Amino acid sequence: MDPDSNLPPANMRIIVLWRGAISTLEIPVAARIIEVKVLICEALHIPVPADRQELSWEGQFLRDELTLQNYNIPPNASLTVLTKIKVEIYVEYSRFYYVCEVHDGATVGELKAKVCAEQSIIDVEHKVLRMNGFDLDDGALLWAATVMEGTKLHLVKYQN
Structure with a gap:
């Protein structure tokens, strides 16, 4: 043996x-x-x-x-x-922006929740993240939505 x-x-x-x-x-x-x-x-x-x-x-x-x-x-x-990425999130009607590190396999909704958890002064209720003039679906994976390192996103009020 x-x-x-x-x-x-x-x-x-x-x-x-x-x-x-x-x-x-x-x-x-x-x-x-x-x-x-x-x-x-x-x-x-x-x-x-x-x-x-x-x-x-x-x-x-x-x-x-x-x-x-x-x-x-x-x-x-x-x-x-x-992939770990850093994105900038600009809050509508303010001069405030937040740099957030997240992985690209997170969803847009998870990114919004992370921003809310880390920056309690930011309300994400009834708001969407917008990139290049287009609203991102909360269920979309960041990499699939082409959100990558250095992307600038805008947190804006949801409009029907």
Whole structure:
């Protein structure tokens, strides 16, 4: 009997989801999350630097200093790659604007809720986020609505 047969495998395959694309990647089981992010950039040519990536597994955001083992992530698990972006939100009829960091996999509605939670003086009730003169649907994913780093959004009163 081989004494190494009881050892866990050194590498495992994971599935990487990014903006609707699916790829597989062979990674060391003991890799820290930041190392996984670097491998994603290099091996899969995803043009998002490791420090701007947010990795998610089963709805949980993974911390850079921890490992796949810390999270008990099994082989063939699906990791979702999101991009951290900063957007500027200008409030209608005021000089106030707010810079918000969010991941591009959030919805427009989640962005509005985050602004409300972080800036309690901003009321988002009955308001929409507008980009380039068009109202954004609260259910739209930011990346799908082409909201990216540096985008300027306007929080305005909803009009029928």
